[in-house]
Amino acid sequence: MLCPSCNTPLAADASFCSKCGAKLAGTPTAKPAGTPADALRAAKATVGTSVGSEGERELWHGSYSPKAMYGNWLLALTATLIAVVVSIVIPLPITWLVAGAIVGVLWLVLIAQYLIERWSVSYALTTQRFVHQRGLFKRVINRIEVIDIDDVTVEQGFIERMFGVGTIKLLSSDTSDPTLLLRGIDDAKRIAMLIDDARRDERRKRGLYMEAV
Numbered sequence: 001m002l003c004p005s006c007n008t009p010l011a012a013d014a015s016f017c018s019k020c021g022a023k024l025a026g027t028p029t030a031k032p033a034g035t036p037a038d039a040l041r042a043a044k045a046t047v048g049t050s051v052g053s054e055g056e057r058e059l060w061h062g063s064y065s066p067k068a069m070y071g072n073w074l075l076a077l078t079a080t081l082i083a084v085v086v087s088i089v090i091p092l093p094i095t096w097l098v099a100g101a102i103v104g105v106l107w108l109v110l111i112a113q114y115l116i117e118r119w120s121v122s123y124a125l126t127t128q129r130f131v132h133q134r135g136l137f138k139r140v141i142n143r144i145e146v147i148d149i150d151d152v153t154v155e156q157g158f159i160e161r162m163f164g165v166g167t168i169k170l171l172s173s174d175t176s177d178p179t180l181l182l183r184g185i186d187d188a189k190r191i192a193m194l195i196d197d198a199r200r201d202e203r204r205k206r207g208l209y210m211e212a213v
Contacts, residue, residue, distance in 0.1 A: 060194055061124040064117040068184030069110065071159040076106050123182060125195060128202060130170070132180065144174045146199040147206060154192045168192050 002009060083099035122133040130144045149172045156166035166188035170180040185191055 056126050056128045059125045059127060059198060060191060061122070062185060062191070063122050064114075064184040065165050065186035066114060066118075067163045067165040067186055068117075068160065069114055070163055071157075072110050072113075074159075076103075076110055079103060079106055117184060121183075123185075125191075125198060127198060130195065130198075132177075132182075142174075142176055144170070144172050144177060144180070145202075146195070147202045148173045149195065149199045152192050152196045152199075154188050156188065160188075164188065168195070170195070 080103050083103045087096045087099045116136060120134060120136040124131040125146075128146060130146055130149065131141065132144075133139055133141045149170055151169075151171040153169045153171075154166050155169060160166050165184060165186050168182040168185050168188055168191060170177075170182070172178060172180070
């Protein structure tokens with residue numbers, strides 16, 4: 001190998017010319033090791049990118065399920081059949097009038113109760129937050145960070161277990177709603193597990209971030 005500056009013959013693995021001191025092409029340039037603070041900043045940037053790389057995604061949204069009132073619908077249906085039987089056994093105009101009025105009011109009350117429950121609450125679960133809306137005429141929206149949820153439980157009655165609905169109870173460190181009850185949720189066990197998995201995943205991500213920092 002010849003020096004490009006003075007054409008002096010050199011060894012093949014030489015980095016500098018022994019005569020003129022010129023640096024030979026292909027010689028790797030040493031990189032500064034950097035300070036511990038630089039390494040820490042680089043670690044933060046890497047972990048921060050990893051944590052924020054996955055955008056917030058919606059995992060579930062729902063409201064009060066009609067299945068939660070199946071027991072009431074069944075009672076109303078039974079009362080209707082009894083009223084019809086009584087009206088047939090006692091075929092008087094006043095009997096039909098009273099039975100019809102009682103059954104009509106009963107069904108109207110149940111339908112109104114269902115519509116109020118259905119329209120006045122709404123829930124949404126994302127990978128980072130649990131959002132719940134309340135109110136029929138005045139809407140109140142509140143958000144709970146899933147990392148702040150401490151416990152998730154499911155409460156089900158006998159008929160609710162038959163149809164898979166129930167009440168989900170959330171305990172959190174959120175000051176506005178430390179105890180939140182989600183009534184009449186369809187597939188309650190799966191939704192509760194989804195909320196619990198979301199909070200565990202978020203805590204794991206935050207834990208990895210704090211550990212790296």
